[in-house]
Amino acid sequence: MSGPEIEAEPGTVYLVGSGPGDPDLLTVKAARLLEAADVVLHDKLPGPKIIDRLPEARREDVGKRAGGERTPQSEINERLVELAREGKSVVRLKGGDSFVFGRGGEEAEYLAAHDVPFEVVPAVTSAIAAPAVAGIPVTHRDHASSVSFVTGHEDPTKPESTVDWEALAATGGTIVVLMGVGRLPDYTDALLDADMAPETPVALVERGTWPGQRVATGTLETIVDVRDAEDISPPAVTVIGDVAGTRESVVDFLQNEYGAAADAEPGAEE
Secondary structure, three states: OOOOOOOOOOOOEEEEEOEOOOHHHOOHHHHHHHHHOOEEEEOOOOOHHHHOOOOHHHEEEOOEOHHHOEOOHHHHHHHHHHHHHOOOOEEEEEOEOOOOOOOHHHHHHHHHHOOOOEEEEOOOOHHHHHHHHOOOOOOEOOOEOOEEEEEOOOOOOOOOOOOOHHHHHHHOOEEEEEOOOOOHHHHHHHHHHOOOOOOOEEEEEEOOOOOOEEEEEEEOOOHHHHHHHHOOOOOEEEEEOHHHHHHHHOHHHOOOOOEOOOOEOOOOOO
């Protein structure tokens, strides 16, 4: 992550999106801030190649703890304020864009409420990047004039889901679900109940732009079985809509260094 030096102001928190995970897809500003920061607070989603480039002495893992527990958001918020008040320049590094299902908005509000200066450094969200490197455009002149981004991991304290799957099914556009592999049966059933066609193409992009990226494809009716047969696991992005079917016409010519190029088929050998 070399480049011209940049000054990271003492006592400032930088809410930085890392992009989908490939260090080459970091913004220039993000890379410079990572070089200059006194402390980087990160979880696992920025991707191993990015995290491994950070000196251990300057990084704090605030993602999953031993035993599978997660660092509570309240502790992360308090740590950001604590470090800034010590006069340190702090990078809060999130996967994708920190303001797209990354809780960056909550952190910004907390910092402002505690009089801590901060800067937002946008990035390419994995909702767009992961499908793109798999050969899937989220919009297409012939297939989708709109795209909806949905979280598959809503606040567990909500009494019920606030996602209107019936309305999404009626748009005729692309639906991209982040962090939704575990709940795949729930929302595919909801879309089927909303009269979305069972043959609607669906793609799962696992670890988009990470080492070992995989892509599995099916239909709204079959994708759960495909997920189970291929053992697709988080982090993964779900793409629902006709655009997912366009991959078939480009995959044989698609080149990148991210992993398997061809679609995963149930029972296929890795």
